[in-house]
Amino acid sequence: MEKQPFTPQEIFNLKLETVENRLMNFYEETQNSSTTIQLVLALRVRYQLGAEEFALALKDLVRYLFKRTKASRTMKRFFYYFVDYFDAKEWKMLRLKLFPVRNFIEKAKSAVKSQIAKFLPTETAVP
Numbered sequence: 001m002e003k004q005p006f007t008p009q010e011i012f013n014l015k016l017e018t019v020e021n022r023l024m025n026f027y028e029e030t031q032n033s034s035t036t037i038q039l040v041l042a043l044r045v046r047y048q049l050g051a052e053e054f055a056l057a058l059k060d061l062v063r064y065l066f067k068r069t070k071a072s073r074t075m076k077r078f079f080y081y082f083v084d085y086f087d088a089k090e091w092k093m094l095r096l097k098l099f100p101v102r103n104f105i106e107k108a109k110s111a112v113k114s115q116i117a118k119f120l121p122t123e124t125a126v127p
Contacts, residue, residue, distance in 0.1 A: 034074035
């Protein structure tokens, strides 16, 4: 098991610059996207607790991880916590990348519903 770059106390007490440097160094050394995403999520919690400077901490790294690395279970699990890191077009593309089966099922449902609707009688007005 690899060494974590932070203790629980450090992740909620260190300055933004220190946290960003250590987390970037951690990712560069380990290339562990799952742990990196979990640590950035902890920074999102810190932001939600009132640390405004952590609003979009490590935005470039998060965008890189979701766009350029292989989708992992952790990325899929925490994907929706990072919605404000991406614009609408990027968000849609990432959803297709991370959840291709879910998107296929939604499209199949809509196609089946439209086919069924063709055969259902339409209501006509009685004079």
